[in-house]
Amino acid sequence: MPLSNIAIVPNLQKPKVRYGLSFVLGALMLFAYAPFEQGWLAALLLASWLLLLVRCQTPKQAALTGFIFGLGWFGTGISWVFVSVDRFGGLPLPATLAIMLALFAYLALYPALAGWLWLKLRKKTNRYALFTFPFIWLVTEFLRGWVMTGFPWLNLGYTQTATQFGALAPHIGETGISFVVLLAAISFAYVALTKRLEWFAVPVLLYAVAMLSPQLNPMEFVGTSSRVALIQGNIQQELKWDSEQQEPNFLTYKNLSEPLYEDFDLIIWPESAITFIEPLAQSTLGQFAQRLNATEAVVLSGIIDYNPDTKQFFNTIAVFGDQQTPYEWQNPNRYRKNKLLPIGEFVPFESILRPLAPLFNLPMSSFSRGEPTQQNLTANGREIAANICYEVVYSHYIKDQVTAGTDILLTVSNDSWFGNSHGPHQHLEIARMRAMEFGRPMLRSTNNGITAIIDHQGYIMQRIAQFEVAVATANVPHVTGTTWYTRYGSTPTWCMAIILLGVSLLRRNRAQA
Incomplete structure (x- = not known):
C-alpha cells in the first residue's frame, strides 16, 4: 500500500x-x-x-x-x-x-x-x-x-x-x-x-x-598543557571603527592582558580587536611585540591587514611575541580569512548595491580572501589551526587546516552585530561541534560574548557571559590522536x-x- x-x-x-x-x-x-x-x-x-x-x-x-x-x-x-x-x-x-x-x-x-x-x-x-x-x-x-x-x-x-x-x-x-x-x-x-x-x-x-x-575515540592525553587566557573587551560596535577609538580600543585589550604576561602561554584577543590598519601602525605594534618578547606570553589577535601594492584588505589573525617567528608585518605566521560573509565582508554586485543603502556599505566590507588552505599558526611551540568568525561553520574547510600536529583549534569572532539574541549561542554551539569532530580543544574569543574555552570533547571549561569586560583562563590539556572524522570526513x-x-x-x- x-x-x-x-x-x-x-x-x-x-x-x-x-x-x-x-x-x-x-x-x-x-x-x-x-x-x-x-x-x-x-x-x-x-x-x-x-x-x-x-x-x-x-x-x-x-x-x-x-x-x-x-x-x-x-x-x-x-x-x-x-x-x-x-x-x-x-x-x-x-x-x-x-x-x-x-x-x-x-x-x-x-x-x-x-x-x-x-x-x-x-x-x-x-x-x-x-x-x-x-x-x-x-x-x-x-x-x-x-x-x-x-x-x-x-x-x-x-x-x-x-x-x-x-x-x-x-x-x-x-x-x-x-x-x-x-x-x-x-x-x-x-x-x-x-x-x-x-x-x-x-x-x-x-x-x-x-x-x-x-x-x-582514539584521543589520548599527552601530559602537557597550555595556560590560556581569552580577553573579552566588550567594545561597542558603534565605536569599533571610529578612527578616534583606535588607540583606546588597543589599550583596552593591552591593559587587560598585561597582568597575565608572566603566567600564561597564550593570550587570545578577538576578531579585529586591533582596529589599526596593520601597515600604518608598525611603530605601536612593534613596541607591543618587543614588550611580549621579554615575557613568556604570546598574544594572538584579530587585525586588519592591507597590501598597498594590490589595494587588498585582509581579515587577519597575527601572532605577537613568539620567539621562533618574531612579529613583523606580513610575516608568514598569520592567518587570513578565506570564507567571507556576503554583505558584511564583501558585497556581490557592489557597483549596484553599495549606493542603495548603508546596509551595503558597512565599515570593512571590502575584504579579499586568504588562501583556502593555510599552515597552522605557531605560538610558544603550539600548533594552532585558526579560523575567523563565520568560518567555524564550515567543517570541511576546517578539516583542511587541521593536521596531525595541530594542538589547538582557534576561532575569533565579533558577535556584537547580533546583540542579545540567540545567534551568539548558536555560534558557540557550532564551535563546540568542531572541537568534538576533530578531537582538539577549541578557544573561542569574542568581542562581547560568548567567549569560551572548550575541551576536545566539546565541554565548556570556562566561559564569559555576553556584554561583560572579563578574562577567561584555563589550563588546557593537549591530546594526541586522529578522529575518524578527521581522516574520512x-x-x-x-x-x-x-x-x-x-x-x-x-x-x-x-x-x-
Whole structure:
C-alpha cells in the first residue's frame, strides 16, 4: 500500500491544514538549538513533518510543504539577523522586514527542493520511500552550504551537540549526526504510519551505538598543557571603527592582558580587536611585540591587514611575541580569512548595491580572501589551526587546516552585530561541534560574548557571559590522536545514505518482480 494511502489524521488531506502545521513544526525547531538545547525535539518534529509530507499528492504540494516548513525553521532560527540589519542597515522598518523575509524564503527553497525531489522519487520506492529521504536531505543541505558561498547554519546535527548523539561527532561529524537524526525521525514516522512498534528499535539501536562510541575515540592525553587566557573587551560596535577609538580600543585589550604576561602561554584577543590598519601602525605594534618578547606570553589577535601594492584588505589573525617567528608585518605566521560573509565582508554586485543603502556599505566590507588552505599558526611551540568568525561553520574547510600536529583549534569572532539574541549561542554551539569532530580543544574569543574555552570533547571549561569586560583562563590539556572524522570526513555518511537509497529502490523492484 502506498504511503500516501495510509490515513493518520483525516484533516491532513487538506493542504491548508498541512501547510499551517508545517510552519508550526518548522518554527518549533528553534528550541532544538542553543540556547534552549532541547535536542530530543529535532527527530520528533521532523517525524511529524514527514507525516505531513507523505500526505502530499503532487510534487507542487510537497515543495510547498517543505517551503513553509523552511519559513518557520529559518524564520525563528536565524531571526537574530534582524538585529544587525535593523540596527546597522540604515533602512526603514518595512524594507528591513522585506530583506528578512527574502532571506528566509531563499533558505526555505532547500527543504522545498527536498520535498519536491522526494515526491518525484516516491513512485519508484512505494512503502519504503522515506528511506530515500536522508540522501535527498543531505544533497539539499550540501547545496545550502555551497551555493553563493553557502549558509550551512542550523544543520540538523547541531541540535545534538549537548545530547548523547553528540558523542558520534569524532566518528561521523555533524553531517553524520544529521543522518542519525533523520533515521530516528523516519523510524518514528513509520511507527505512526504502520502501527508497528518494532520501528522503535532503530532509535534505540542508534542511541546504544552513541553510548558506546566514546570507547572507540582514539584521543589520548599527552601530559602537557597550555595556560590560556581569552580577553573579552566588550567594545561597542558603534565605536569599533571610529578612527578616534583606535588607540583606546588597543589599550583596552593591552591593559587587560598585561597582568597575565608572566603566567600564561597564550593570550587570545578577538576578531579585529586591533582596529589599526596593520601597515600604518608598525611603530605601536612593534613596541607591543618587543614588550611580549621579554615575557613568556604570546598574544594572538584579530587585525586588519592591507597590501598597498594590490589595494587588498585582509581579515587577519597575527601572532605577537613568539620567539621562533618574531612579529613583523606580513610575516608568514598569520592567518587570513578565506570564507567571507556576503554583505558584511564583501558585497556581490557592489557597483549596484553599495549606493542603495548603508546596509551595503558597512565599515570593512571590502575584504579579499586568504588562501583556502593555510599552515597552522605557531605560538610558544603550539600548533594552532585558526579560523575567523563565520568560518567555524564550515567543517570541511576546517578539516583542511587541521593536521596531525595541530594542538589547538582557534576561532575569533565579533558577535556584537547580533546583540542579545540567540545567534551568539548558536555560534558557540557550532564551535563546540568542531572541537568534538576533530578531537582538539577549541578557544573561542569574542568581542562581547560568548567567549569560551572548550575541551576536545566539546565541554565548556570556562566561559564569559555576553556584554561583560572579563578574562577567561584555563589550563588546557593537549591530546594526541586522529578522529575518524578527521581522516574520512563525511564520506562514510554519504555512503550510508546511498546504500539506503539503493536498498529502497531494490525493495521496490523486487516487489514488482
